[in-house]
Amino acid sequence: MTAQLELPCTEPQSDWMQLRSGSPFWPTEPRVQDIRIEDIAHSLSQLCRYGGHTSEFYSVAQHSVLVARCVPVEHRLWALLHDAPEAYVVDVPRPLKHQLQGYKEIENRVMVAVCERFGLPPEMPPIVKRIDDRITADEALRLMQPLLPGWQLPEPLNIEVTPWSCSEAKERFLNMFEALI
Numbered sequence: 804m805t806a807q808l809e810l811p812c813t814e815p816q817s818d819w820m821q822l823r824s825g826s827p828f829w830p831t832e833p834r835v836q837d838i839r840i841e842d843i844a845h846s847l848s849q850l851c852r853y854g855g856h857t858s859e860f861y862s863v864a865q866h867s868v869l870v871a872r873c874v875p876v877e878h879r880l881w882a883l884l885h886d887a888p889e890a891y892v893v894d895v896p897r898p899l900k901h902q903l904q905g906y907k908e909i910e911n912r913v914m915v916a917v918c919e920r921f922g923l924p925p926e927m928p929p930i931v932k933r934i935d936d937r938i939t940a941d942e943a944l945r946l947m948q949p950l951l952p953g954w955q956l957p958e959p960l961n962i963e964v965t966p967w968s969c970s971e972a973k974e975r976f977l978n979m980f981e982a983l984i
Contacts, residue, residue, distance in 0.1 A: 820891070822846075830891045831909055833916040838887075840980050843917075846890035848973035854896045857946040861964070863894050864972040866942065868979055870935050873960060878928045880983045883976070884921060885931055888913035921984075938962065 819827040823845040828837050847864035851857060863886050871883040886894070888910045900906060918925050940959035943950060946966075967975065 828891055830913060833913045835916050835920045838916055838920040843887050843890040844973045844976040847886065848969045848976060850889060850894045852894060852942065853947065858948060859946065859966045861942065861946055861966045862969060862972040863889055864976040865967050866938065868975050869938055869962060870931065871979055873934045873938065873962065874930050878931055880921065881923050881928055882931045882934065883979055883983065884917055885927060885935060887917045
C-alpha cells in the first residue's frame with residue numbers, strides 16, 4: 804500500500820496536480836514555495852515543442868538551454884526559465900494559446916511565482932524574446948519540414964538544432980541552472 808499525501812486545509816482551494824517530486828501544485832493559485840527547479844527541468848525535458856508535431860522529439864528544456872546560451876550572461880537565467888510555466892500548464896502551441904480564455908492569465912501567475920522564487924525581474928528582457936523567436940525559426944527550419952507557405956519566421960540565428968534525449972535535456976538544463984546560480 805502506498806502512502807497518500809494529506810493536503811492540509813490551509814492550502815489553496817482550487818484543483819491541484821501532483822508534480823514529479825511528489826509535491827502538490829495549484830496551477831491557478833501558484834505559490835512561490837512550491838516552485839522547484841527539479842520539477843521544472845523534469846517536466847520541460849519531457850514536453851515536446853510544437854505540440855509534438857516535429858520530425859523528432861525535441862523538448863522545451865532543450866529549447867530553453869539553447870535560448871539561454873545565446874543571450875548575454877546577465878539574462879541567461881531569465882532565458883533558461885522563460886518557458887518554466889509550461890512545466891505546470893504545458894506547452895500550448897502559439898496559435899491556440901491566445902484563444903484559450905484564462906490560459907495566459909494562469910501562465911502569467913505561474914511566471915510571477917517563478918520570477919519571485921528565482922529572484923528574476925518580473926518582465927522578460929526584450930533580448931530574451933528576440934532570441935526565443937529567432938531560435939524558433941531555426942527549430943522550424945530543422946524540425947518542421949516541409950514548411951507550409953505562410954509561416955512568418957524571423958531571421959534565424961543559424962544555430963545547430965540536434966535533438967537531445969529527455970535525460971540529456973534535463974541534465975543540461977539543471978547543469979546550466981547550477982552554473983548560473
